Amino acid sequence: MAAEVLVKVEGLSKKFCKDLKTSLWYGVKDLVSGITGSQANRPLRDKEFWAVKDISFELRRGECLGLIGHNGAGKSTLLKILNGLINPDEGSVTMRGRVGALIELGAGFNPILTGRENIYNNGAVLGFTRKEIDAKVEEIIDFSEIREFIDMPVQNYSSGMKVRLGFSVAVQMEPDVLIIDEVLAVGDLGFFFRCLNKIGELIPKTAIIYVSHNMPQVARICTKILLMDRGKSIFNSYQISDGISKYTHSFYNTSFQELGSGDITLENISFLNFEKNNHFINGEDLTLNFELKINARGINPFFLVLKIYDQQLREAVNCFSNLTTGLTIPKTNTINVKVTLSKLFLNKGRHFISISAESETDKKIYCHATNALTFDVEDEYCGYATSTFPGSWDISR
């Protein structure tokens, strides 16, 4: 049996104004029409644009919607409407149950007051009664792991400590609908995992709307993806991996760039075992072929470096020619290179290859070609690491 629908969004639109003075004047007009309860349609006025346009989705208990998109795609505006902070211009939102939001942790903290006093303030703002806070204050302090500093003014806290305290208070709500807006990035790694585990505990009881730019996290937590672009929904489905690759593809332009001294240039690079921009299947060999043109005389012996970057531009693979074949001494004007990475495993998603040629003696970079080649890895699973290796497991019973 499908769980109950907790969030229902139908044809939601919101417009914003690009000019402050005009915006304020429209604000006055909206105040008047708000007070008189005007039902009239609201077409775009001069200098206005749709920040959110025609968004619809449903979310059930136990589901987690990953809301992704470029900066300025309208994600935060959508969250504000869902949280009831601003009213939509078209469409409707129906929320069932208690709504909690981790949008800005520790909003309303007063810097002069101590951490303990701020727990009470923040809790009150989030809708707790005094009794509920009294009952939970110890648990909150324990979860935040800053008991030692809890009676110190919050102005002396580090930003990470403030987030710890804010998250610890906010997560004590037992919401039916939880809205999370990219707040987990600030704490240190240990706390980050505690947060993820806490959210994991909440998932079965809650409908979660999760905004993040961190795709492995989205892939791990979410059951559904809504990809926004300029206020519109361009992808809305349970096929998480398709949504994520659609997002990342729209994001990176694979423009070839050649940096370095220019003493050596890279030419005619291609994959040997598949076409350019094609798909790579994990576990196969990756073989590529290129030419190096030596433009200057008297350059030092050099080595080659092949690097593979993942879609968050982290280095996934480093491969040095000098470790296996020693230094290359330039004798001819053109050098042919073929390199194979056997049985390669990478994460799902787009990858970028860079090639560079460096002198060993004076560390001079003769050639540095970024985005020399691009390829997409097809896989079901997308993890945190840059590569997910299958391994051969032998588990005795």
Place this chain on the structure above:
Amino acid sequence: MLEDKKLPVTIYEKQRKINLVKLLGQTLTDFFGSHFLALQLTRRDVSAQYRQSYFGILWLFITPLASAAIWVFLNSSGTITITDTGIPYPVYAFSGTLIWSILLESINAPMASTNAARGIISKINFPKEALVLSGIYKLLFNSSFKVLLLVVFIFAFGVGFHWSLLLLPLVLVMAVVFGTSLGLLITPIGLLYSDVSRLISMGLSLLMYVTPVVYGIPKTGIMKTIMTYNPFTPFILTIRDVAVGSSPEFLNYFIGLTGLGIVLFFIGLVIYRVSIPVIVERLSA
């Protein structure tokens, strides 16, 4: 899996059909339901306000005392001549500046507390009525200290005790409600345009001179007419009369304005509730 228990349903739409009764009901529920939050906000502001200060709570008295002292000096040195007020002039001047400062604060309170809460208004959904309520709590807290000092003055200058003094808290609350409701009505537009708060503070500082704050209403002339109809006059005079035990001559006007104030207060609250999303949108866009 949890079964479909009775969950509260919230709907956000372009424009609700305004159902005044329902809206007023929601407003009042939130206004009185947010008592703890308002108290917490008040406690936060009050304790933070004086934690970084050496004189602390003394600052509450210093401003009205200083402006009363100026008028006392102007009067006693003969720079200006003030017609007999019937009570010792220091008591008259201090009670005037003090009540005036309470009225001013109550007009500014809703806008000030909403402005100070901008950061949370645009991030967290909570009953905004708590901001208004906490503004009132803060006012009452501050005013109670001022009133204590006024009582000290009344005895120190030999005015003595009158039973009507016991009515003082009640009439003060009435003045606070009247001031707050005026403040509430201008808050939505005042949050959008900073011109409003500048105009108000300029207007009010001029208005003080046509209100019997430091001198009484003259017997004749244009000033008499203005001061008699000035809606702040009955508040200043009635509160002072109650405090020193003379018979309040503007009592009917006072009662009328108080009634109006209560009605305006509820209208202001409803308007405030409807306006906040529009303001959040314009301020944090």
